Amino acid sequence: MIGEAQDKICRRGEIFTSSTLSDSFTPSVVIIEARALIRECLALCLPKKLDLPVLTYADVNSWSQDPAGASACVIILSGLDRQVDGEQSELVRELSRWEKEVPVIVFSDNESRSQIANSLRSGAKGYIPSDTPLEVVAKAIKLVLVGGIFVPANVLLETQLSEEAGARADAKLDFTARENDVVKALLKGKSNKVIAFELNMSESSVKVHIRNVMRKLQVRNRTEAVIKIAEIVRGQSGAQEDDDFPCCA
CATH class of the missing domain: 3.40.50.2300 (Response regulator)
Structure with missing residues (x-):
């Protein structure tokens, strides 16, 4: 065709x-x-x-x-x-x-x-x-x-929010540079495999960074981590709609 x-x-x-x-x-x-x-x-x-x-x-x-x-x-x-x-x-x-x-x-x-x-x-x-x-x-x-x-404006906004969210959370929670990269990927709903590929690291290293992020956030899983980071970012940047930040299971 x-x-x-x-x-x-x-x-x-x-x-x-x-x-x-x-x-x-x-x-x-x-x-x-x-x-x-x-x-x-x-x-x-x-x-x-x-x-x-x-x-x-x-x-x-x-x-x-x-x-x-x-x-x-x-x-x-x-x-x-x-x-x-x-x-x-x-x-x-x-x-x-x-x-x-x-x-x-x-x-x-x-x-x-x-x-x-x-x-x-x-x-x-x-x-x-x-x-x-x-x-x-x-x-x-x-x-x-x-x-x-x-x-579409909403696409530009979502992209900007996803990119800024990791940086704001990093400043608030003192993430390392690598943890911050992983946080940005989590906020975009990416899997461990995709994160590992994009950041050129092993999946086991990704899991270590996620565990460190969860420990600093005092949460039990990655979904709670994403939700908490989103709440922190909203608190710093003003009210945003809940669905601005994709969560991943």
Whole structure:
């Protein structure tokens, strides 16, 4: 399926190089989404917010066969989370490769940081979760159109909180540098095996550091350790929602 899509994208790339075609169309927002209801709702609502026409297609094939699609000033790929892992990133990568002057935005039900990071690494200029308010969606598209990159604010906040939490807990509890690294990983919900790999140490060393952290915190297990560290950080930085800090069993 990806190979076929690549062929379609390649042919569409040839259309974009034709000045006679591109000059005959008003710049438009292209949305590629298999679900008819989502397509129709976006096509109805977005033009009023963007002052741009919106063209919608069920798939890359439909878009590649429509000459009007050459007017795209931004491409929104929707519903990629329903594809097989790897295919979504490959499709974003191919679109970004062939449509170098046309930014790609991913619109998805998946809000995981790993999925967002994969999309951006593949060349997407924005990632919009499907529960984003329409006003924010419009502003995100406008940001991308002027050369910016849109990432959900809650993802940036969670990343910042996770990174800052370990440092604050370290200052409060006098963790060693290595214990602090382990604390940061615990706050992100990582397993001993992943922590060992990322910090280039053995799993037994990770367990020793976790035991030392639990001893300093005076708790019985890692879950209690994460909860207590989160409470300490909240006490220093102000109230935060409980789910800002992922716990691990």
